[in-house]
Amino acid sequence: MFRPGIFLDTFQESFRNKMFLFFFIVASLIVGSIGLALNMDVVNGVMRGMTFFGSELRVPAFSVKQWVESFQSGLAMFVGTFGLFLALMATSTLFPLMLQKGSIDLLLCRPIPRWRLITARFAGGASIMAFNAAYLFLGVWTVLGLKSSVWNHGFPESTILAIFAFVVLFSVVMIVSVTTESGPAGLLAATTLLVFSPVLAAHEQITPAFSSELYRHIFRTLYWVLPKSAETIGAMRRLIIERPLELNWVVGTSFIFALVCYIGTVVYFTRKDY
Amino acid sequence: MDLEAPLDCLSGGAEARHAKPSRKHSACRWEIPTRYNFPMPAAFEVRAVFKTFRHWWSRREVCALRNVSFAVQPGTIFGLLGPNGAGKTTLVKIALTIAYPDQGEIRVLGESVRNRSVLRSVGYLPENPRFPAHLTAWQVLRLYGSLSGADTKRVDANAANWLERLDLAGWRDVRVSKFSKGMNERLALAQALVHDPDFIFLDEPTDGLDPPGRREVRAICRELADQGKTIFINSHILAEIELICDRIALMKSGEIVEQGTIVELTSNQSGYELVVGVSNELRNWLHEKMLPFTAVDGHLHIHVPDRTSANSLIDALRAKNVEIDSLNVKKRTLESVFMEKVL
Ligand SMILES: Nc1ncnc2c1ncn2[C@@H]1O[C@H](COP(=O)(O)OP(=O)(O)OP(=O)(O)O)[C@@H](O)[C@H]1O
Ligand SMILES: [Mg+2]
Numbered sequence: 001m002f003r004p005g006i007f008l009d010t011f012q013e014s015f016r017n018k019m020f021l022f023f024f025i026v027a028s029l030i031v032g033s034i035g036l037a038l039n040m041d042v043v044n045g046v047m048r049g050m051t052f053f054g055s056e057l058r059v060p061a062f063s064v065k066q067w068v069e070s071f072q073s074g075l076a077m078f079v080g081t082f083g084l085f086l087a088l089m090a091t092s093t094l095f096p097l098m099l100q101k102g103s104i105d106l107l108l109c110r111p112i113p114r115w116r117l118i119t120a121r122f123a124g125g126a127s128i129m130a131f132n133a134a135y136l137f138l139g140v141w142t143v144l145g146l147k148s149s150v151w152n153h154g155f156p157e158s159t160i161l162a163i164f165a166f167v168v169l170f171s172v173v174m175i176v177s178v179t180t181e182s183g184p185a186g187l188l189a190a191t192t193l194l195v196f197s198p199v200l201a202a203h204e205q206i207t208p209a210f211s212s213e214l215y216r217h218i219f220r221t222l223y224w225v226l227p228k229s230a231e232t233i234g235a236m237r238r239l240i241i242e243r244p245l246e247l248n249w250v251v252g253t254s255f256i257f258a259l260v261c262y263i264g265t266v267v268y269f270t271r272k273d274y
Numbered sequence: 275m276d277l278e279a280p281l282d283c284l285s286g287g288a289e290a291r292h293a294k295p296s297r298k299h300s301a302c303r304w305e306i307p308t309r310y311n312f313p314m315p316a317a318f319e320v321r322a323v324f325k326t327f328r329h330w331w332s333r334r335e336v337c338a339l340r341n342v343s344f345a346v347q348p349g350t351i352f353g354l355l356g357p358n359g360a361g362k363t364t365l366v367k368i369a370l371t372i373a374y375p376d377q378g379e380i381r382v383l384g385e386s387v388r389n390r391s392v393l394r395s396v397g398y399l400p401e402n403p404r405f406p407a408h409l410t411a412w413q414v415l416r417l418y419g420s421l422s423g424a425d426t427k428r429v430d431a432n433a434a435n436w437l438e439r440l441d442l443a444g445w446r447d448v449r450v451s452k453f454s455k456g457m458n459e460r461l462a463l464a465q466a467l468v469h470d471p472d473f474i475f476l477d478e479p480t481d482g483l484d485p486p487g488r489r490e491v492r493a494i495c496r497e498l499a500d501q502g503k504t505i506f507i508n509s510h511i512l513a514e515i516e517l518i519c520d521r522i523a524l525m526k527s528g529e530i531v532e533q534g535t536i537v538e539l540t541s542n543q544s545g546y547e548l549v550v551g552v553s554n555e556l557r558n559w560l561h562e563k564m565l566p567f568t569a570v571d572g573h574l575h576i577h578v579p580d581r582t583s584a585n586s587l588i589d590a591l592r593a594k595n596v597e598i599d600s601l602n603v604k605k606r607t608l609e610s611v612f613m614e615k616v617l
Contacts, residue, residue, distance in 0.1 A: 013408050102404030106465070109370040109400075110421040111393040273327065273373035 013097075019090045023132040030075075031139035040064070040147055068150040073237040075140060076158055079133070080165060080233030085191060087132075087166055088173055091125040092187040095177040104274050114270040122174055122262070129170075130163045137162070158236040165232040168254045169194060171261035172227070178265050197230035227254040315384045316345035317473055317504035318352070318369070323378030325364055325528075338364040339375070340528045346521070351495055351505045353519035355512070357616055361528040362508040363401055366475050370398055383473055394423040397471035399479055401508075403462035407451035411442055411461050414450060415468045424469035436464035440490065455482040463491065467498075474498065477508045492518045512608050526616045540606045546584040548576045548591070549599040556596060573599060 037053045050056075062070070098104065098121055107117055137159040145151045169190040177186030199206070200223040207216040231250045238245050325339040338361045346352040354362050367373040369380045371387055385392040405414045412433060419429030437443045440460040445453070450461065459482045466474055476495075480488045495505050495518050509515050515522060516536055523533035532539060550556065552572050560567050560576065565587070567576040578584045584601070591598060606614075 013406060097406075100404055102400060102402040103406065105367070105370075105372055105398070105400040106403065106405070106418060107421070108372040109393060109396070109398040110418075111390045111423050112421060113390065271374075274367070 013094075020128055020132070022090070023087070023129070024135070027132055027136035027139065030136060031143055034140060035143040035146075038147065040067075064148050065150050065152070068144050068148050069152060069154075069241050071144070072140070072152075072155045073240045076155070076162070076236040076240060077233065079136065079162055080236055081194075083133075084162075084166055084169065084194065084229075084233075087129045088169055088190050088194075089187055091129065091170060092173050092177060092183040092190075094121060094125045095174060095186065096181055096183045099178065099181050099274075101274075108274060115266045118174075118178070118266060118269045122170070126163075126167050126170055129166050133162050133166070134159050152240070152242070154240040154242055158239045161232055161236045161239065164251065164254070165229050168227045168232075168258040169229060171258040171265075175261040175265045175268075179268055193226060194229050197226070197228060200226060201228060201230045201234075224253065225257065227257045229254075315348075316381070317348040317350075317383055318346035318506060319381040320344055320365065320369075321379045321381075323365070323368060323380060324376045325361075325368060325373070326376055338528050339368070342378070342525075342528070342530055344523055344530055344533055346504060346506060348504050349499055349502045350520040351499050351507065351518050353507045353509060353515040353522040354525055355510060355515055355522055355612060355616075356525035357510060360525045360616075362525055363477055364528075365525075366398075366477055366506070366508060370396065370475065394469070395472040397422075397466035397469065397474040399462050399466040399474075399476045401477045401481075403458060403465070405450045405458070405461070405465075408449065410447050410449050411437060411453075411464075412446045414461060415464055418465045419468040422469040422471075428470065429468055432468045432470060433464070436467055439494070440464055441487075456484060456487060459483055460487065463494070467494075471503070473504045473506070475506045475508075479507060480509075480511065480514055488514065512612055516608050524612065524615050531615050532611070536608060539611050540608055544604045544606045544610065545577055545579045546581070547602045547604055548578065548584065548587060549573050549602070550576065550591065550596050551599065553596075556594075559594075577604075 033053075039051045098107070098117075108114065138156060141151075141155050172190040172193055173186035175186075176189040177183050180186070200219070203219055203223045207219050210216045210219065228250045232254060235245055235247055235250065320342050323339050323342045325337075327336040327338055328334075342361075342365060354365070356362050364373060368375050369382060369387055370393065371390060380387050382392050383395055387393070406417075409417065415433035415436070416426070416429055419433065420426065424432075434443075437446055440463060442457065442460055442464065445457065450458065453461065459479075463476070463479060466476065479491050479495075483491065492514075495507070499505055499520075507515065507519065519536065521533070521535050522539065523530050525531070550573065552569060552574055556574065557567075560574070565576055565578070567574045569575075576587065578587055588598065588601070
């Protein structure tokens with residue numbers, strides 16, 4: 001029988017500790033300020049100017065479509081870096097809170113397999129962020145669409161990539177914070193991967209500078225094994241501005257990495273004595 | 275390791291008890307010694323459980339349980355006594371699959387705990403319960419009740435009932451982060467009972483409770499036992515245990531060193547005490563005979579270890595024309611048994 005207890009409780013917890021509220025309010029502010037304060041001056045499909053909170057901004061004479069797409073990709077980059085970091089920070093306490101002495105005993109003594117407990121917690125954390133990301137992207141897309149009549153499909157689709165990038169790094173938070181029982185350790189591990197992913201992504205430019213073949217090999221292997229967060233976020237931009245995408249490799253290897261983290265956590269968690 | 279595999283370690287007696295845990299035990303045959311055969315199937319049965327905590331990064335090993343075996347009959351209140359670090363909590367955690375044994379098997383309500391579904395009928399009050407701070411008392415009971423697999427209607431009815439009974443009705447919709455230690459403990463007890471379990475583990479249930487609270491807990495335990503439920507209490511508060519438990523076991527450094535009813539454990543006499551009037555002549559004589567005595571309020575209390583020496587002493591005193599004021603049989607208290615066996 002499916003018991004949604006832990007899954008729902010994760011939501012409830014995020015509501016009560018204002019984490020959910022924080023993201024929801026930030027997303028609402030972004031959507032609201034675009035909706036209420038942004039006025040575009042469009043003449044024959046070309047942007048002539050715009051006002052934001054009443055003040056006039058000079059914009060290059062892009063077509064509306066170009067302008068909307070560059071706005072959307074800017075927002076996507078912001079969400080994919082700063083937003084992703086905030087989301088990881090907010091969710092990094094989920095596992096250590098559950099594993100505290102005295103609370104974990106109350107969960108493990110139930111007739112529920114351990115993998116289900118940890119999976120429900122993971123799914124809860126991921127869903128909170130997925131909901132907020134979807135709310136932000138769809139909100140911005142709708143408001144911009146209503147104002148400019150540009151209804152591109154790349155922007156709403158890129159939400160899936162944003163959620164994917166989060167879920168992959170969240171699995172890193174999970175394995176590290178479950179094994180070390182420390183939230184900051186999990187956050188640190190995931191942020192390190194996020195920060196180094198652009199460096200690894202540039203391996204083709206960087207490796208020729210290495211003196212030894214061994215280093216080149218190690219660097220390439222790291223690129224191959226570790227999640228490709230930078231490329232996933234980069235792919236959001238390409239999707240929005242309708243450039244060709246080569247996603248299979250990036251998504252595939254990142255997914256395998258996340259899966260390994262998940263399986264590793266489940267194996268560790270189901271065997272550990274608490 | 276196959277826990278269903280026959281194990282023989284119980285019948286090995288003292289030899290097996292002191293044996294170091296090793297894989298080879300699981301290969302030998304399992305025979306249940308007669309003293310573990312109860313007419314009714316036991317509600318709780320521990321068979322040759324070993325547990326050593328190891329950390330992969332250090333060489334330190336803590337042997338928490340060594341060949342622990344005993345059984346608890348249904349409808350009784352069982353107390354596991356032992357000093358700090360004896361392994362009481364570890365045993366309960368293994369019974370609840372919170373930790374895993376190196377060897378041996380635990381059966382609750384006739385089923386191996388490897389079959390987790392039996393945990394539906396088990397309630398647990400942990401040592402230092404901590405609830406999610408964002409929940410109210412009512413939400414705590416609903417969450418844990420439903421996680422235990424009970425249906426919502428029953429959980430709601432029981433939750434209201436237990437909150438009332440444990441003086442928390444007025445705190446139903448208050449977040450647990452605002453609770454005092456004792457209130458938290460009461461809520462933890464309600465949580466252990468909210469899904470109508472047939473077997474209840476209480477780890478230090480009266481920790482942090484005021485005297486009326488302790489009394490209420492004792493009354494609840496007795497009522498539950500009268501309804502046929504089995505209660506397993508971990509404690510080192512001897513007075514508490516003495517008041518409620520039908521049977522107890524003493525645990526020391528991971529081993530059961532003594533078990534039985536309180537009457538059985540304390541029935542052994544610890545000698546006799548003769549009370550006679552004080553006289554210098556008598557004092558000197560007692561010194562000469564090397565008999566231990568204490569002088570209290572103008573009387574000498576002479577201690578003798580057994581009946582034969584008590585009779586000889588009486589004969590000798592009467593031959594000297596000493597009047598005997600009283601003769602007392604000295605009973606052991608649970609505390610003296612505890613001190614003797616466990617410390
Ligand atoms: N998770 C663990 N990891 C390592 N060692 C542990 C763990 N849990 C318990 N121990 C060790 O096992 C031994 C028994 O501990 P346990 O908690 O069972 O004692 P206890 O009898 O319940 O004591 P108390 O009366 O203080 O509650 C202790 O030496 C303790 O350090
Ligand atoms: Mg304990």
